Amino acid sequence: MRNASLDRRTLLKSAAAASAATLLHAPALAQSAPRVTVIGGGFAGATCARELKRSGVAVTLVEPNATYTACPFSNNVLAGLRPLSAQEFGYDAIRRDGVTVAQQRTSSIDPQAKQVALADGGRLDYDRLVLAPGIDLRFDALPGYDEAAAQTMPHAWKAGEQTTLLRRQLEAMDDGGTVVMSAPANPFRCPPGPYERASLIAHYLKTQKPRSKLIILDAKDAFSKQRLFQNAWTPLYPNLEWISLSSGGKVTEVDVKEKTLVTDFDRHKADVANVIPPQRAGLIAQLAGIADRSGWCPIDPVTFESRQQPGIHVIGDACIAGGMPKSAFAANAQAKVCAAAVAGLLRGETPVQPKLINTCYSLVAPDYGISIAGVYHPANGVLADVEGAGGVSPIDAPPSFRALEATYADTWFQTITTEVFG
Amino acid sequence: MRTAGTIVTCLMALAAPAAAQSAAPAGASSCSGCHDARIASPAIPPLKGRPAPEIVAAMEAFRNGGREATVMGRIAKGYTDDETRAIAAWFSQR
Numbered sequence: 001m002r003n004a005s006l007d008r009r010t011l012l013k014s015a016a017a018a019s020a021a022t023l024l025h026a027p028a029l030a031q032s033a034p035r036v037t038v039i040g041g042g043f044a045g046a047t048c049a050r051e052l053k054r055s056g057v058a059v060t061l062v063e064p065n066a067t068y069t070a071c072p073f074s075n076n077v078l079a080g081l082r083p084l085s086a087q088e089f090g091y092d093a094i095r096r097d098g099v100t101v102a103q104q105r106t107s108s109i110d111p112q113a114k115q116v117a118l119a120d121g122g123r124l125d126y127d128r129l130v131l132a133p134g135i136d137l138r139f140d141a142l143p144g145y146d147e148a149a150a151q152t153m154p155h156a157w158k159a160g161e162q163t164t165l166l167r168r169q170l171e172a173m174d175d176g177g178t179v180v181m182s183a184p185a186n187p188f189r190c191p192p193g194p195y196e197r198a199s200l201i202a203h204y205l206k207t208q209k210p211r212s213k214l215i216i217l218d219a220k221d222a223f224s225k226q227r228l229f230q231n232a233w234t235p236l237y238p239n240l241e242w243i244s245l246s247s248g249g250k251v252t253e254v255d256v257k258e259k260t261l262v263t264d265f266d267r268h269k270a271d272v273a274n275v276i277p278p279q280r281a282g283l284i285a286q287l288a289g290i291a292d293r294s295g296w297c298p299i300d301p302v303t304f305e306s307r308q309q310p311g312i313h314v315i316g317d318a319c320i321a322g323g324m325p326k327s328a329f330a331a332n333a334q335a336k337v338c339a340a341a342v343a344g345l346l347r348g349e350t351p352v353q354p355k356l357i358n359t360c361y362s363l364v365a366p367d368y369g370i371s372i373a374g375v376y377h378p379a380n381g382v383l384a385d386v387e388g389a390g391g392v393s394p395i396d397a398p399p400s401f402r403a404l405e406a407t408y409a410d411t412w413f414q415t416i417t418t419e420v421f422g
Numbered sequence: 423m424r425t426a427g428t429i430v431t432c433l434m435a436l437a438a439p440a441a442a443q444s445a446a447p448a449g450a451s452s453c454s455g456c457h458d459a460r461i462a463s464p465a466i467p468p469l470k471g472r473p474a475p476e477i478v479a480a481m482e483a484f485r486n487g488g489r490e491a492t493v494m495g496r497i498a499k500g501y502t503d504d505e506t507r508a509i510a511a512w513f514s515q516r
Contacts, residue, residue, distance in 0.1 A: 333451065333452040333455060336446075337451060340445065340446065352445070354448055354449075355500070355505065356452050359493050374500075375449075375499075389500030390499075391496050393492065407465055408493070411456070411465045411466050412455070412456050414461050415454075415456055415457070415461045415463070416456070418458055418460050418461055419454055419455070419458050419460075422460065
């Protein structure tokens with residue numbers, strides 16, 4: 001009753017018709033189906049919302065943006081191989097499934113009252129909450145690199161305007177220019193992503209601006225699919241240079257006015273600079289008190305329930321998923337397992353021990369794909385690699401194998417975006 | 423061991439009609455990240471509605487290297503025979 005009257009009061013204040021419809025439904029549903037709120041409409045959140053709905057749960061998906069811009073394949077946009085529009089997906093199909101989509105920013109979460117407050121004043125009561133906030137870029141971690149600096153030296157690590165900005169800078173650069181990239185220490189979204197990006201930008205330079213060069217300054221000594229990337233770079237991209245942590249690659253400061261990336265040993269003046277800064281779980285994770293000191297969210301590997309806040313589940317890039325990387329494939333796989341666990345918990349069932357897959361493709365060139373795969377299960381409180389499974393593409397495969405993996409990469413993107421948004 | 427495995431599989435099959443719509447066996451839900459019935463791709467075939475013995479045989483061949491693969495050899499090695507049979511039975515009923 002308290003909630004019903006609260007909803008009515010909120011309703012009077014609400015100007016948004018869409019939100020009003022959501023609130024009108026809430027009291028009736030409270031009597032029948034259990035209610036789950038999912039915050040974040042990316043690969044993890046959108047998948048989870050649809051799966052929960054299919055299992056008979058009343059679901060509200062809270063996502064401030066009307067359109068989702070996918071990161072996988074956005075490196076192709078940077079290389080001029082694909083329009084940004086091919087990365088954009090809406091929520092109409094998810095609405096048609098019966099999921100209530102609240103296009104709102106979340107202002108706060110009250111885990112005790114089990115209530116989410118939205119920026120428009122609306123409130124959502126939940127039986128269980130799923131958070132899929134993705135990442136926030138840390139604008140406090142690298143001296144000189146703040147949100148304003150990202151307008152000059154884009155990160156393009158969340159696809160959208162930043163992708164377009166970096167693409168325009170690459171297009172405007174003269175032949176003979178220098179592109180400097182900065183890659184962060186682990187963990188971060190899409191471990192092979194910086195190296196796929198370097199490859200595809202190098203491909204663009206090779207074909208359009210052959211006197212140009214690309215330098216990757218890295219805060220690590222090792223990276224995902226490293227041997228495969230380096231094996232391909234030697235013949236394909238002689239103008240691509242990777243400087244490891246041990247070789248002085250860690251960027252310690254950014255000089256925006258000089259468009260220069262500073263390391264302990266050198267200053268790298270760039271014509272185009274792409275700074276991929278350190279990251280943490282999205283802001284909502286900090287609001288909900290589910291992130292630990294690392295900035296990421298510890299979870300139970302069976303149910304994805306937060307180790308810090310009972311009743312709140314965390315999926316996708318924001319969670320600490322043991323051996324699973326922060327990838328769209330992993331987010332989608334986790335979302336399906338989490339949805340089954342949440343639906344089961346609401347029915348009073350004991351969750352089953354899950355098994356999950358991750359597969360990540362990277363393009364070294366448009367017709368040259370490489371992959372990493374893994375199978376994971378709960379062990380010792382974390383999602384651990386199933387021993388004997390997984391691994392990367394063979395180092396000595398013929399061009400036909402690389403071409404086949406490039407085809408699979410393309411098909412995977414079509415399939416997963418259809419499952420999540422189509 | 424094989425007898426025990428067969429009994430488990432039979433029990434799962436008996437339980438299947440009630441659970442068919444909701445409960446995917448462990449390891450099944452990740453597959454649709456690549457194998458979706460709505461994308462008519464000859465490169466990555468859908469699994470829904472496929473005869474269970476076909477899926478079991480393919481997984482076995484991927485695992486022992488009898489069938490050429492890119493990622494499926496690496497993935498199949500992460501599944502036991504019992505898990506594969508349960509997953510195959512589930513997909514065949516969908």
